[in-house]
Amino acid sequence: MDNKVAVVGTGYVGLTTGACFAHLGHQVTCADIDVSKVERLRRGEIPIYEPGLEALVAEGIASGRLIFTDDPVAAASEAGFVYLCVPTPQGDDGSADLSYLEAAARQIGPHLQAETIVVNKSTVPVGSANFVAQVIGRGDIQVVSNPEFLREGTAVHDFLNPDRVVIGADDQSAAIRIAGLYLGLPAPLMVTDPASAETIKYASNAFLAMKLSFVNAIANLCEVVGADVSDVVLGMGYDKRIGHDFLRPGPGWGGSCFPKDSRALRYMASEAGYEFGILDAVLEANEEQFGRVADKVVAMVGGDIAGVKVAAWGLAFKANTDDRRDSPSINVLRRLVAMGAEVTAFDPTVSGPIPELVELNIADDPITACQGADVLVVLTEWDDFKWVELDEVKAVMSTPRIVDGRNLLDRSLLLRRGFEYDGIGRH
Secondary structure, rough: OOEEEEEEOOHHHHHHHHHHHHHHOEEEEOOOOOHHHHHHHHOOOOOOOOHHHHHHHHHHHOOOOEEEEEHHHHHHHOOOEEEEEEOEEEEEOEOOOOOHHHHHHHHHHOOOOOOEOOOEEEOOOOOHHHHHHHHHHHOOOOEOOOOOOOOOOHHHHHHHOOOEEEOOOOOHHHHHHHHOOOOOOOOOOOEHHHHHHHHHHHHHHHHHHHHHHHHHHHHHHHHHHHHOHHHHHHHHOOOOOOOOOOOOOOOOOOOOOOOHHHHEEEEEEEEHOOHHHHHHHHHHHHHHHHHHHHHHHHOOOOOOOOOOOEEEEOOOOOOOOOOOOOHHHHHHHHHHHHHHOOEEEEEEOOOOOOOOOOOOOOOOOHHHHOOOOOOEEEOOOOOOHHHHHHHHHHHHOOOEEEEEEEOOHHHHHHHHHOEEEEEEOEE
């Protein structure tokens, strides 16, 4: 029983978790109530863009260690470990909706074998392990927290090469059994109580969001004092207490984790009677950054964007993912569209109109996106954009002007080719 893992929910976290556990040699059943999705997964069709995941799923299916079902009860009733990876959507106030988590726990609870360990894997509010235990209501079932620390675009690598494995359990034997699932992975293993494990996840993401907002603020300062943010962050990063990671300025931060977790941590603090002022400033600074990048585009065309043709490279919240949730790109472009700009965008993962901003025109390639454009704004740091032929871009644009929201392109080369250029924290 202890090598059998059930994963309830085949979203981003659940599918990656299941495929990676199968790769480590465990027998894994991934369950989802979406019947058509399960059928696609059985054929090896991956519904998300995540480098390396398709190959890992194919490996698991071929070995027989990874199977998919639309019956969560059947999957959970045969497993020694049941990972709950269901959505916990966020309300406007930052609170999490635990109805999916409650429904899953209530559905599987009566059918679990004695001594099964139920695991909260997705990011859930502090106290969720106790909440799930109360819903299941069985003294022979342990509920633990085992938060994920997966970055979209490198999730497979992150799972198999983690910085740490955190296990939150009130029962030591349950913690030891969970630790056994990760044998062979080169990472420190930390065992704590469930509330601390849940807090570690939120605190980690909120801190990284704060670091990004800080470096964006430093970039803004560099612009007004005449410094170059590229050199500033390089000098900062050599300090081992700071490090180079997450010191890249940009149009703001987004995705499925940082905004949600930062707001959730602020909400939890407020509910507990602590006003988390620094998080207020982090979130406010991020909103301001969206506006600053939009203002750069407006300034580049002379101060009036109405009727102006804008080309945009990148819609995903970061490269190597197709995730547009809380994407800085969408936030910036939404502002430009509201001011009357006519925007044509290209992203390698987008092939048609997007519901987040239906006014966008979607191009099939980066050159076509620039056809007749008065200005190009770079919003996602796809490596492919570095190698686009600049002479072709200049030839199709109405006016060769670029706002590089990621400092991705070669500024010196662009200036030599006759482009007007504005980056983040640079002159």
